[in-house]
Amino acid sequence: MAARQEVLALQAEVARREEELSSLKQRLAAALLEEQEPTPERPVQVSPLPSKAALSRDEILRYSRQLVLPELGVHGQLRLATASVLIVGCGGLGCPLAQYLAAAGVGRLGLVDYDVVEMSNLARQVLHGEALAGQAKAFSAAASLRRLNSAVECVPYAQALTPATALDLVRRYDVVADCSDNVPTRYLVNDACVLAGRPLVSASALRFEGQITVYHYDGGPCYRCVFPQPPPAETVTNCADGGVLGVVTGVLGCLQALEVLKIAAGMGPSYSGSLLLFDALRGHFRCIQLRSRKPDCAACGERPTVTDLQDYEAFCGSSATDKCRSLQLLSPAERVSVTYYKRLLDSGAPHLLLDVRPQVEVDICRLPHALHIPLKQLERRDPESLKLLGEAIREGKRDAQEGAADSIYVICKLGNDSQKAVKILQCLTAAQVLDPVTVRDVVGGLMAWAAKIDGTFPQY
Amino acid sequence: MVPWCQVEVLYFAKSAEIAGVRSETISVPQEIKALQLWKEIESRHPGLADVKNQVIFAVRQEYVELGDQLLLLQPGDEIAIIPPISGG
Ligand SMILES: [Zn+2]
Numbered sequence: 001m002a003a004r005q006e007v008l009a010l011q012a013e014v015a016r017r018e019e020e021l022s023s024l025k026q027r028l029a030a031a032l033l034e035e036q037e038p039t040p041e042r043p044v045q046v047s048p049l050p051s052k053a054a055l056s057r058d059e060i061l062r063y064s065r066q067l068v069l070p071e072l073g074v075h076g077q078l079r080l081a082t083a084s085v086l087i088v089g090c091g092g093l094g095c096p097l098a099q100y101l102a103a104a105g106v107g108r109l110g111l112v113d114y115d116v117v118e119m120s121n122l123a124r125q126v127l128h129g130e131a132l133a134g135q136a137k138a139f140s141a142a143a144s145l146r147r148l149n150s151a152v153e154c155v156p157y158a159q160a161l162t163p164a165t166a167l168d169l170v171r172r173y174d175v176v177a178d179c180s181d182n183v184p185t186r187y188l189v190n191d192a193c194v195l196a197g198r199p200l201v202s203a204s205a206l207r208f209e210g211q212i213t214v215y216h217y218d219g220g221p222c223y224r225c226v227f228p229q230p231p232p233a234e235t236v237t238n239c240a241d242g243g244v245l246g247v248v249t250g251v252l253g254c255l256q257a258l259e260v261l262k263i264a265a266g267m268g269p270s271y272s273g274s275l276l277l278f279d280a281l282r283g284h285f286r287c288i289q290l291r292s293r294k295p296d297c298a299a300c301g302e303r304p305t306v307t308d309l310q311d312y313e314a315f316c317g318s319s320a321t322d323k324c325r326s327l328q329l330l331s332p333a334e335r336v337s338v339t340y341y342k343r344l345l346d347s348g349a350p351h352l353l354l355d356v357r358p359q360v361e362v363d364i365c366r367l368p369h370a371l372h373i374p375l376k377q378l379e380r381r382d383p384e385s386l387k388l389l390g391e392a393i394r395e396g397k398r399d400a401q402e403g404a405a406d407s408i409y410v411i412c413k414l415g416n417d418s419q420k421a422v423k424i425l426q427c428l429t430a431a432q433v434l435d436p437v438t439v440r441d442v443v444g445g446l447m448a449w450a451a452k453i454d455g456t457f458p459q460y
Numbered sequence: 461m462v463p464w465c466q467v468e469v470l471y472f473a474k475s476a477e478i479a480g481v482r483s484e485t486i487s488v489p490q491e492i493k494a495l496q497l498w499k500e501i502e503s504r505h506p507g508l509a510d511v512k513n514q515v516i517f518a519v520r521q522e523y524v525e526l527g528d529q530l531l532l533l534q535p536g537d538e539i540a541i542i543p544p545i546s547g548g
Contacts, residue, residue, distance in 0.1 A: 093548040181548040206547035209473055226523075227544055231514040235474055239547040249548065275516065277472060277542065288540065289522040322547065 025131050032132075032139050046155055046172055049082045049107045059151075063105055076265035077105060083264035084108035086173035088161055088189050090141040091115075092124040092239070092249030093203050093256060094179035099127060100257035101152075102145040106264060108153040109145065110173055113137040114160035115321075120460070124246030160320060161185060163309035166192040175263050177256055178202040181239060181322035183230055184312035188320070190215060190223035191306050194299045199263055199272075203256040206242050210252035210278040213290065214259055216300060217272040224306075225294040226275075233318040233325070240324055248280045329419040334440050338448045341409060351407040352396050354389070356421040357446075361413060365446070365458040375417045378424045386433065393435050406437045413460075415445040462489045465535040469501055474543040475515060478507040494519075494529045497539070508541070516542040 055063070055074060059081075066072050083106050087094050090113040098109055117128045117140050127144040128137060138156035145154045161169070161180075170176055170192040178189045178200060186202070193200040199217040203210065216222040255276065259269045277286045299306045313319055336344075344351065355362060355370040362372050371392050377385040397406055408425065412418040418441035425439045442448070450457040464487050471479045488500055498517060502508045517524050518540040519531055 089548055091548050179548050181546065183546045186544075186546055204545045204548055206473065206545040209545060211542075211545055226516065227514055229513050231474075231543065232510065235510055235514075235543075236546060237474065237477075242547065244547055275542070279472075286540070287521065288516060288518045288542065290516065291523045291525070 028131065029135065032135050032143075046084075046108065046110075049084060049153075052078050052081050054078075055081075059105070066104065071267055072265055076267065079265050080105050080261065081107045083175065084110065084173045085260055085264065086110040086112065086170060086176045087179055088112045088177065088185065089179035089181060090125070090127065090137040091121065091179060091181055092205065092244065092246065093253040094177070095125045095127040095141065096250045096253030097177055097179060097203075097257045097260070098141055098145055099148065100254060101260060102149045102154070104257075104261055105149065106152060106261070108155065108173075110155045110157060110169070111138045111141050111145075112157045112159070112161050112169070113141070114158065124244065124249050126246075126250070161188060163188060163312065166309055167195055170196045170198055173198065175260055176200050177260055179253065179256070182320050183233075183236055183318060184316040184320040186223060187230060187315060188309060188312045191299050191309055194222050194224075194304075194306070195308070199269070201256050201259045201263070201269070203252040205249045205252045206237060206239060206244055208245060208248055208280040210248050210255075210280070211275060212252055212255050212259070212271055212278075213275045214263070214269040214272040217263070217269060219293060220272040221290055221293045222297060222300040224299040225292075225297045225301075226290055228294070228298065230316040233316065236318065238322040238324065240322060245280065248278070251278060251280070324414050324416070326414070327416045327419055330422055330441060334422060335419075335443050336409065336440050337443050338453050341411075341442050341449075342453050344409075349407075350396055350399055351409055352392050354408055354410045354421070355446075356410055356412050356417050361460070364460055367411070367446070367449075370411065375412070375421050378421055381428075381433075386428070390434055393437055397435065406435075408437055408439045410439065410441040411449075412441075412445045414447055415441065415443050418442060418445060462491045464488060465490045465533055465537075467533055467535070467537045467539055470538060470540045472540065472542045473545045474511055475508060475541040478511065479505040488533065490533050492531055492533065493527075494524045494531055495526050497531060498526050501539070501541070511543050514543055516540070516544075518542065 055077060060067065063077055067074060067077055085101055085106055087098050087109060090111050098111065101109060115137050117132050117135055117137055119133055121128060122130065127141045132140040136158035138158040142154040142156040145152060166188055176189060176193050176198050178186060180186060180189065190200060193216050200215040202215055202223065203212040259271060263269050273290050273292065275288045275290055277288065293300060295302050298304060353367060353370040355366060355372045356375040356378065358374050373385045373389060410418040410421045422439045422441045428434045429436055447459055450459045466485050466487050468483055468485050470483045471481060476482050488497060517526055520537055
């Protein structure tokens with residue numbers, strides 16, 4: 001009996017604290033909103049940091065382990081204290097970078113991010129916590145950094161870096177760190193740094209790979225010297241599609257912090273004119289000597305054509321986010337909504353649901369009645385897969401009542417691959433490799449299913 | 461007749477995806493122009509044409525322009541194909 005009473009008492013206590021926590025979260029959200037007001041159209045004005053003649057007793061204690069390094073010393077620490085760093089992107093790279101710069105005592109950190117904290121960010125964006133889901137990343141990062149080191153001035157910019165704002169913003173900082181997640185922003189940051197004459201510490205990560213370089217430092221090449229042309233949009237993989245391991249962004253963010261600190265403290269960077277590659281699967285680091293500055297570079301060359309910032313989304317043919325693009329390969333008649341598919345499923349109408357996601361995603365979640373054939377297998381007309389599909393279609397025809405339409409509905413995560421698969425299946429039926437059948441895809445895929453039809457279906 | 465030698469080609473990021481391998485050993489003339497060497501590699505993996513203009517092509521860990529520059533390769537030399545990644 002005593003045990004039962006304790007259970008009840010504990011349950012009541014948990015409920016009380018959960019309520020308290022939820023009220024705290026609401027107050028925090030309100031406070032954060034207040035902090036954002038007034039939302040300036042132009043970036044917040046910041047005055048130059050005053051130079052510093054000596055360290056205080058507290059500072060000496062706090063930074064003592066790095067002060068005794070002869071390469072850094074008091075001189076380097078004083079330089080850090082008056083340095084300002086603009087961090088473009090408070091995600092997987094920006095979080096560890098900002099964390100180490102704040103811990104090391106960099107004077108001012110500008111934090112740029114237009115996005116809000118989502119649960120799927122937390123496995124790698126280590127400055128953001130559960131309580132701030134839905135809040136601006138720039139403010140969430142600033143709040144964490146202030147707790148870490150109240151002497152560091154954090155200036156959050158909860159807005160996208162745009163051609164209209166970038167140059168003005170970059171000019172206010174000594175060093176720029178590119179921690180962004182998309183190609184247009186990388187060209188924008190590069191050009192702004194070249195125009196403003198600022199060194200750019202650039203890192204990126206995807207899957208198990210990372211890259212880091214310092215651009216436009218002391219006569220070295222800029223991003224455009226090395227990559228004059230942006231990649232075709234369809235060859236670019238983002239972290240949502242390709243995946244990324246948090247530790248990998250963490251390693252690269254820390255290397256980036258190291259380069260920023262060395263530049264800010266006057267020690268000079270290690271990766272100007274060279275590219276460090278990190279292969280996390282094999283545990284290899286490899287340093288590639290890059291080309292020198294390109295005399296005919298559009299940005300930093302002798303006769304630059306980039307004399308002010310341009311439309312980088314048009315230049316790259318993609319948007320300045322890492323959100324997944326939606327393709328439009330099919331006509332509306334060839335597509336159905338999740339609501340339509342749900343009604344069809346409930347009506348018991350005979351059909352085949354074909355899931356074309358990679359196996360690794362099917363392992364995460366699936367609709368139990370779906371036949372699974374990855375798009376890759378369809379693309380290379382894998383005989384085994386086509387046999388499986390042909391059998392499923394014939395079986396469906398047998399079970400279907402007289403006159404019932406033979407239909408395949410193709411589904412994937414977001415409704416892009418499913419359209420590609422429909423195109424392939426249409427070719428295969430036209431070529432009579434498969435029996436005649438109507439093929440359509442489900443708009444928005446399984447993530448739309450999770451959002452609109454089944455709240456218990458996992459989102460990833 | 462120019463002697464041939466075996467070199468190791470390393471594929472990074474998108475190029476590894478296209479090639480379907482992370483590395484392979486291939487046989488090429490010891491004296492070869494940079495662009496010719498690229499074409500040799502592209503003929504094995506035609507999909508690499510899509511990223512040709514956006515890669516760092518490195519021989520012995522050093523950037524090489526895809527042009528007429530004559531390379532003198534040694535057995536075991538490392539050729540790297542490095543497309544940029546942009547995630548973060
Ligand atoms: Zn340049």
